Amino acid sequence: MTLQKRLLGWLADAALILYFVFALFPIAWMVILSLKPTNQLFSTYFSFSPTFDGYRTVLGDSEGIPFVRFFVNSLVVSVGAVVLSLVVGLPAAYASARWRFKGSENLMFTLLSFRFAPELTVIIPLFVLYQKLGLFDTYVGMIWVLQLVTLPLIVWIMRSYFADLTPELEQAALLDGYSRKQAFFKVALPLVKPGVAAVSLLAFIFAWNNFVFPLILTSNEAQTVTVGALSFLGGDRPKYNLTAAAALVSVVPPLLLALTIQRYLVRGLSFGAVKS
């Protein structure tokens, strides 16, 4: 019995390890590929003399692709989009968690529908519109359109955090003599701070990882890493080591952030539909 159980345990662990090989091998392979020197690219697989030349080329902008600028652009538009969504979304999330009123449910469901709307429905008109308004290939234009990604996420999840918070804490603050604004900033907000941090990071990751918006709405000045990394694949003889290095550089920020907010991810990923 115990032997059988232990065998089954090993079998289960083996199955798990098999899955994780599948999940992690591509990342490991990118690391290997990115360290290859160009002249050994197609001649060997695992044995080669590792070099950081690939990273140097990518970060030195020497292929005519200003990757560092793309990286900065990604940073600026993602942070900008999250900050705008927080400023606009937190009050809305709070209001719709605390008061049931007509407009709020409509707003909430409109926001939810953004989550499932095909991006191109909005982008193509925006493409035309941005050309006219001079927003094409600008930070402002990108931050605006990224609201489609960050705003629903922040509003829906923060609403579920606020709803979990008993309103009596703020009521007690009111009776202690604080105004409603103070009750929000001194009582409610500090209590949902972990939620705000987690959802901001998640929204940042989603904004960073977005591809369609910068693909169509930027060309050079405001282009981001996701589009930039793809351009290493172009050309007659694609430089695989450079592509791999670019891909790795562009996934470092989201991966690092993801590992820090793991605990809060479930609520974030499912829009609060499954409470942790």
Next chain:
Amino acid sequence: MIRLEGVHKTYGKTTALDGLDLEVQEGEFFCLLGPSGAGKTTTLKTVAGLEQPDSGTVELDGKDMAGVEPYDRGVAMCFESYALYPHRSAYDNLASPLRSPRHRLPAAEARERIGAIAELLGISGLLDRPVGQLSNGQRQRVALGRVLVRPARAFLLDEPLSHLDAKLRQQMRAELKAIGAVRRTTTLYVTHDSLEALALGDRIGVIRDGRIVQTGTREEIWHRPFDTEVARAFGRPRINLLPGVIASDGGFRSADGKVELPLGVPVRENTDVLVGVRPRDITINGPGHELTGTVYVTEVLGRSVEVTVRLGEQQVSLVAPRADTAGLRPDDPVRLTVRPENLLLFEADRPERPGRRIESTR
């Protein structure tokens, strides 16, 4: 002074307050008693301005409070859920009102005040602890302290003793009214515990389904309960209620005809009634009208004994001194006596409402 008049409040389809009228006098300690869901907490929150009534008026010290924000009403409230700030220490929770723009005190003065209140409530040793590390009873005392720490037009206390252990509750019950601030301040105290209401309330209001059923001093509520449900709410063991009819001689006859009692109230013959008598008003071999029955069960309650006696098909319980019940065993015959002036007469209970008390002519 707190005055509510015709206050209605609904949440969606459920009615919380259904035309509630209530008046608490200046400096009075008023207990609002009722089961959960009766509208007690909603009443407090309406007074505090945390809930807006759908209709009706709320007055504090004679001023209409419509449109007045909670922080401008000058009332302090102790929440049943404590509503303490979980991320702060007990001290900071107590200090919260004294740091607000409306009740600000210099830090030194605030420290002194908090120290005194903490001493009073026996939580001096806990002030540095985060609220998360306190037991429910300790939290409840901190919540009470946050109310008492600053002057208020009125105190609104929502079951402030419910989470204390039995011994501490009894002690606090005795001490609460002696606290100077409480003695001076109009207090609306909500509880579901009738003993607490009887012990504390200058006056008691019984609330049911969002309305006040009866208001009065403890004597009035005890001796002249509005209906059978109010009568049942006060006193343990519960009041005995025997069903029967009015006989041709104007007396009471139980449904099975085995119990007959004289009544001093003129009621039409054959009316269905309930006759109520409190367990402590029944004596064994005392003066008064006599009834014979058999002992069903006895239970010792310290110095007295609760005896359940079968009278025909009815059972009545009574509480008697131990000496009177010595040697009583189940199925022993026993002679009970009741004084007619201790009898309460009610209409029979109906599905739509409990039977109301029929006024005696005395």
Next chain:
Amino acid sequence: MRLALRPYFLIIPALLLTCGILYPFGLGLYYTLFDFSASKPQPDMVRFENYETVFTQEAFWNSAWVTVLYAVGAAAVETVLGVAVALLLHRSSIVGRVLEKILILPLMIAPVIAAIMWKLMLQPSVGVINYLLKPFGLGGVQWTDTPTGALLSSIAVDVWVYTPFVAILALAGLRSLPTSPFEAAAVDGAGWWYTFRRLTLPMLWPYVLVAVIFRFMDSLKVFDIIYALTEGGPGDSTVVLQIRAYLEAIRFQRYSFGISYTIVLWAVVYLAAMVLVRHLGKIQRKAAEVSK
């Protein structure tokens, strides 16, 4: 009065921003009634002609078919694999506890980057996958250069990225299940399979279904992975609806026509959502009964 108006002030900024996003959406809807394109900047009203063209085009039905194949395939594999991984992790063996910490990684990689990574690995002549398969006599597979291969490869990338999503939600579900039914079953001597079929699965299903709904609706509007991996090729074999819309609107600059495609896709996603969410409600009620 003043009190009743307060929440409206708080949502006004969000409302404005939402309108700012709704405006291009409405504009897009409006454009579909015209024959707006780069070659015709002064468009004429054509009413529903664009939609008629969409529905009579063979290319549309091809794209719709490919999209459904992709979505069903990806969602199905991810569900089975994700739940399996969750169940294995739920045992919390030492190996499992270590691996759980990195479960999230593929999900946090931009899908387009994931596609790039896989494209490098799937390259027929120099890719590492074919190299690793050579000992098994499987070298030289034309992964993305055959119609079936291209679709399967795209689905594989989707599975690689999104299986952790299903696994994370399912694992959270497993951990929140009430323990008493399982204790009762253990006392009754129920076997592993019986417990799984009669208790775990029905109670877990609402959590899994949430994940499936998200995955299915997301894969209906897949774009990044296919754009980077196959660009719709070879031929039209992986031209899903959003790729088709992209080609029409951006490549060929037939704006009105391209948007018409996305509107149709949006309607499909919306309908799918309605059906699935209603189903979810039913499942949740059933699960609540089981856990009693």
